[in-house]
Structures are given as C-alpha cells and as structure tokens.
Amino acid sequence: MTVATIDRETIRRILVEELPRAIEEDTDFRYWLTGWMAETFPRRSEVEQSTAQILEQLAALRQDFNRQMALQAQRIEALEQRMDAFEQRMEDLRQDFNQRMEDLRQDFNQRMEDLRRDFNQRMEDLRRDFNWQILRLTERHESLEKRVDRGFARLEATLGAIGARWGLMAEESFRSGMAGILRDEFGWQVEHVLIMDTEGYVFGRPDQVEIDIAIHDGAHWLVEIRSSMSKPDMYTFVRKAELYERLREVQVARRIVISPMIHPQAKEVAGRLNIELYTSVYDVSPDLSGDGEKNR
Numbered sequence: 001m002t003v004a005t006i007d008r009e010t011i012r013r014i015l016v017e018e019l020p021r022a023i024e025e026d027t028d029f030r031y032w033l034t035g036w037m038a039e040t041f042p043r044r045s046e047v048e049q050s051t052a053q054i055l056e057q058l059a060a061l062r063q064d065f066n067r068q069m070a071l072q073a074q075r076i077e078a079l080e081q082r083m084d085a086f087e088q089r090m091e092d093l094r095q096d097f098n099q100r101m102e103d104l105r106q107d108f109n110q111r112m113e114d115l116r117r118d119f120n121q122r123m124e125d126l127r128r129d130f131n132w133q134i135l136r137l138t139e140r141h142e143s144l145e146k147r148v149d150r151g152f153a154r155l156e157a158t159l160g161a162i163g164a165r166w167g168l169m170a171e172e173s174f175r176s177g178m179a180g181i182l183r184d185e186f187g188w189q190v191e192h193v194l195i196m197d198t199e200g201y202v203f204g205r206p207d208q209v210e211i212d213i214a215i216h217d218g219a220h221w222l223v224e225i226r227s228s229m230s231k232p233d234m235y236t237f238v239r240k241a242e243l244y245e246r247l248r249e250v251q252v253a254r255r256i257v258i259s260p261m262i263h264p265q266a267k268e269v270a271g272r273l274n275i276e277l278y279t280s281v282y283d284v285s286p287d288l289s290g291d292g293e294k295n296r
Contacts, residue, residue, distance in 0.1 A: 188216055189214065202236060222237075225259070235269065237255070237257060258279075259277075
C-alpha cells in the first residue's frame, strides 16, 4: 500500500483555504482551537498588560538612563570645570614662575651692575689716590730738589765769596753767577749796563761805570752784587745809583746790595742811605717794601 506524501506548501495552502471554513462551520473545532490557542498563546489583555509593563520598565529604564546620563554630564562638566581651574592654576603658576624668574634676572643684573659700578668707582678712587700720592711725592721730590739746588747755590755763593775774598775766584764770575740765579730762579729781567762817566762823578775821574739793573713789574731796581762789600764800596754804589737816575732820567725804586760778606761800617752807611742788604739772592724780597738788613 502506497502512502501519499504532502509537501509543506500543500499543507499551508490547505490550512489557509480550509481552516477559516472549519472554524466557522464546526463549533466543537472552534472551541477546541480557541482553548488550544488560549493555552498555547497569551491572551491580548495579557499581552497588552505585559506590553504596558514592558513600556513602564522601559520608561523607568529611560528615566534612570537619562538620570545617569545627567549625572554623568554633571560629572563631566564638573571635571571640565576642574580641568579649567587646573589649567588656570597652571597658567597662573607659569606666569608667576616667569615673573619671579624675570624679577630674579633683573635683580641679578642690577646687583651685577651695582657691583660693576662699585668696583669701577673703587678702582677710580684708588687710581686718583695713587695719582695724588704720586703727585705729592713728585712735588715733594721737586721741592727737595729745589731746596738742595738752592742749598748748593748758597754754598757755591759763599765759597765763591770766600774764594773771591782770597783771590781764588774772579769778582766778575761771582757777580755773573748771582745775576743768573736772579734770572733763572726769580724770573727777573737783569741787565748789565755800561755808562760812561765823563765827569768823573763815581770814581773821581772819567771812567766807564758798570751797573746791574733788575726790572721787576716795570720798576727799576739797582742791584750791586759783590763777594764782599766795604764802606767805600757802599758810597761808590750810591754814586752809581745817582748817576744812573740823572743820565737815564728814571726814578730808582730800590737799591739792593747782595753780598755774603759786608763790613759793619758798610752796614751803617746802608742804614743811613736807605740801601737794602742781603747775604744771598734767595733772601731778596720781591715786593717794593723790602725786608733786608735795613729793616731788621
């Protein structure tokens, strides 16, 4: 006996064509199918209730999700704010660090500049003090040299006077040496003048008269420079001065005798005739008042 086979498509077609008519015409079949479906599939009310519960749960889940997302957003926003505050703090720290470094750099540069100026000032003060000390030493050395030179000049003058006195040196050499000191040391204009005395006023007979003239500030000073001076020599000097004034028509401001050896009687004559006496050219006063032996 052969069993007929029905494919799946045939079964589906039979169900689609016969099932609705069987449910409508066969009451028992309809009740059975309804009970079977009720037992097998949930009812609509149950489905709706389940769907409502699912929707409620979904709504609760959505609210919880939204709440969690809001919390998460708040946390993110708080974190961002903290990050912004951190970045601002870092920026403030960076600016403060840079400012402190700049202040330290400027302070260091200022300190170095102050040290440099102080060092330069100290070196300049030392240099000036050193130069001042050298200048003082140089001045003292020059002063000492001048004093030594003057001492030797006085010694030479004294020795020259002694030599001339005893015939060891010519009178003219002594006079020339003393006149040179007046020119070189004091800056006087010293002239050796020769005047012809035709009347014989000075020596009692016509002769040539030698006179030393020192011109100081425009004034004419007659200077007699001799290694020794006696009383007759003093009168001869007075006649020379009178002859010079008469022939040259000038007023002699001072009459000066410079000699390391002056006879006491010659000093008396000088005191009466207003003649200044000096034992050395270094003792001659440059002013017109004079401070020779006649005033002492």
